[in-house]
Amino acid sequence: MRTRTIALIAPFDDKGNVLLLKRDSNQHCGGLWSFPGGKIESGETPKSAAKRELMEETGLTGSDWKLLGMHDFEYPDRKLSFLLFTCSCDKLDSLACESEHAWLTLDNLLELPMPEANVELLNMLYTESNN
Numbered sequence: 001m002r003t004r005t006i007a008l009i010a011p012f013d014d015k016g017n018v019l020l021l022k023r024d025s026n027q028h029c030g031g032l033w034s035f036p037g038g039k040i041e042s043g044e045t046p047k048s049a050a051k052r053e054l055m056e057e058t059g060l061t062g063s064d065w066k067l068l069g070m071h072d073f074e075y076p077d078r079k080l081s082f083l084l085f086t087c088s089c090d091k092l093d094s095l096a097c098e099s100e101h102a103w104l105t106l107d108n109l110l111e112l113p114m115p116e117a118n119v120e121l122l123n124m125l126y127t128e129s130n131n
């Protein structure tokens with residue numbers, strides 16, 4: 001099975017809340033809450049893919065981009081390799097999400113149902129916030 005590389009973004013507002021999007025029921029991991037992101041297209045760097053995905057899915061332009069880490073995960077039907085970025089978002093009036101969305105504190109993130117792969121991604125965020 002070919003591994004797909006996925007750029008994910010944890011966008012922070014100025015109060016330390018993170019933006020999550022609810023996945024459509026017809027998508028993989030449908031109905032679960034997940035970070036904005038998607039496949040890195042050929043010719044893109046991970047960071048340019050992250051910026052494009054954030055703009056496409058939320059209308060936001062982030063700043064202070066940082067690559068937090070990598071995480072490989074295998075679902076029964078696909079192998080994924082995630083690159084998790086964080087960024088800051090201040091111009092929130094440009095927020096335009098097609099899907100349901102929520103800004104949550106790191107502690108409240110755990111209350112939403114998320115894809116299995118995200119357990120490790122959340123650990124990366126918690127580790128970073130404790131540094």
Ligand SMILES: Nc1nc2c([nH]c(=O)n2[C@@H]2O[C@H](COP(=O)(O)OP(=O)(O)OP(=O)(O)O)[C@@H](O)[C@H]2O)c(=O)[nH]1
Pocket residue numbers: 006008027028029033034035036037038039078080115116117118
């Ligand atoms: N955007 C996003 N995708 C996630 C997260 N966690 C997680 O396991 N995924 C999985 O990572 C993949 C994202 O790739 P994609 O954006 O190209 O996938 P997609 O939903 O369009 O699926 P498709 O191309 O099979 O139709 C999906 O399989 C999705 O279920 C997450 O936090 N955010």
